[in-house]
Every structure is written in structure tokens, then in C-alpha cells.
Amino acid sequence: xAGVIQSPxxxxxxxxxxxxxxxxxxxxxxxxxxYRQTMMRGxxxxxxxxxxxxxxxxxxxxxxxxxxxxxxxxxxxxxxPSEPRDSAVYFCASSSLAGRGETQYFGPGTRxxxx
Amino acid sequence: xQTVTQSQPEMSVQEAETVTLSCTYDTxxxxxxxxxYKQPPSxxxxxxxxxxxxxxxxxxxxxxxxxxxxxxxxxxxxISDSQLGxxxxxxxxxxxxxxxxxxxxxxxxxxxxx
Numbered sequence: 001x002a003g004v005i006q007s008p009x010x011x012x013x014x015x016x017x018x019x020x021x022x023x024x025x026x027x028x029x030x031x032x033x034x035y036r037q038t039m040m041r042g043x044x045x046x047x048x049x050x051x052x053x054x055x056x057x058x059x060x061x062x063x064x065x066x067x068x069x070x071x072x073x074x075x076x077x078x079x080x081p082s083e084p085r086d087s088a089v090y091f092c093a094s095s096s097l098a099g100r101g102e103t104q105y106f107g108p109g110t111r112x113x114x115x
Numbered sequence: 116x117q118t119v120t121q122s123q124p125e126m127s128v129q130e131a132e133t134v135t136l137s138c139t140y141d142t143x144x145x146x147x148x149x150x151x152y153k154q155p156p157s158x159x160x161x162x163x164x165x166x167x168x169x170x171x172x173x174x175x176x177x178x179x180x181x182x183x184x185x186x187x188x189x190x191x192x193x194i195s196d197s198q199l200g201x202x203x204x205x206x207x208x209x210x211x212x213x214x215x216x217x218x219x220x221x222x223x224x225x226x227x228x229x
Contacts, residue, residue, distance in 0.1 A: 033217075042219055042222065043217075043219040044219075045217070055215070056216060100214060101165075101214060102214065103150070103165055105162070106159065106161075108157070108158070109158050109160075
């Protein structure tokens with residue numbers, strides 16, 4: 001079975017540009033998570049969805065970040081406008097419905113560099 | 116708020132030897148979940164082992180085992196017969212009983228030397 005799929009794997013963009021990261025969760029999983037990894041802050045949750053509904057978006061840095069999950073097999077994380085401090089590795093993870101400590105399976109990540 | 120602390124930024128071990136990575140956490144919850152994830156140079160996050168706090172028995176997965184001390188809020192990872200492929204960053208993580216987000220420690224970079 002395919003794991004969590006993320007695209008693109010690498011993205012280099014200039015400050016002010018819009019960036020869209022994509023994620024396809026494992027088939028049958030009902031929960032989807034977006035994490036960001038930086039040297040300064042480590043791994044932190046940005047937002048997560050249960051059954052396509054956002055449950056906790058307290059980690060979303062500011063209005064420049066938005067996330068959607070239009071259906072059970074696709075999610076996007078958008079940054080508009082991007083800034084150099086957004087440079088990080090962005091991970092998508094999925095699990096069966098979050099509620100009993102289900103294991104989260106991570107995608108390969110998207111490495112974003114904003115110049 | 117829950118916190119997870121890994122006090123060893125870096126560790127090294129000789130191939131075939133045993134190494135223990137430390138993790139402590141702070142929570143007022145009674146039931147929760149603890150995880151160890153491995154991140155090799157490829158940056159892929161890979162689950163190593165999972166522990167449910169209500170289970171007294173320590174989890175084991177082949178060469179990987181944990182020492183879960185609930186009262187001390189300690190969750191260490193022991194790697195036996197270390198292999199070169201074990202070289203990676205190791206993250207300890209906490210999850211509340213109702214699920215949701217993982218709260219990660221800062222990570223321990225493990226190098227296995229031939």
C-alpha cells in the first residue's frame with residue numbers, strides 16, 4: 001500500500017510568492033495532520049483534520065497560512081505571501097480517526113526554501 | 116501544557132553495542148500515549164515504538180525496547196545490537212488520551228560507528 005504522498009518534495013521560491021503544498025493521506029485514514037520542522041522550533045503541529053473538518057488550527061502561524069481538505073484523499077497547505085522565515089520542512093501525516101492514540105504515519109516531507 | 120524533554124542532543128555507540136536514549140515528559144493526564152520516531156538523513160519520520168500509559172508492560176519491537184516509568188514520567192528507548200542503519204535523529208513524542216497532535220521533544224542525534 002502507498003504511504004502518505006506529498007508534493008512537491010522540494011520548493012524554492014521568492015519572498016512574496018504563493019506556495020501550495022499537497023498531501024494525499026493513506027487510504028482509509030480519517031485524520032490528517034500538517035507539521036512543520038525547523039531548527040529553532042523543532043517539530044510542531046500546524047493544523048489537523050478529522051473527517052475533512054479542521055479540529056485544531058492553533059499552530060497555524062498567522063493569516064498567511066491556510067489549509068483545506070476538500071475530500072478524504074487530498075489536503076493542501078497554502079502560504080500567501082511567503083516569507084524567508086517560512087523556510088522549513090513541512091510534513092503531512094495521517095492516521096485512523098484520532099481518538100485512541102492511533103499511530104500517525106508521515107509523508108516524506110516538503111522542503112521549502114523562501115529566498 | 117504538556118512538554119517533552121530529550122536531554123541528550125547527541126550520542127554515539129559502537130556497532131553491535133547497546134545504547135539508551137532518554138526522554139522525560141510533563142503532564143497531568145493519567146492515560147496517554149508515548150512514541151519514539153526515527154528520522155534518518157532522508158528526513159522521513161518512521162515510527163519505532165509506541166507505548167500506552169495504562170499498560171505497565173514495556174513495549175518491545177525486535178531490537179528496540181522502552182523503559183516506561185510512569186511515576187517518574189520517563190520513557191527511555193533502548194537499542195540493542197546497534198546497526199549502522201540506526202544512525203538517525205530520534206524523537207520522543209507525547210499524545211493526549213483523546214488523540215490529536217503529537218508533542219515532540221527536541222531530538223537526539225545518534226551515530227552508530229563501525
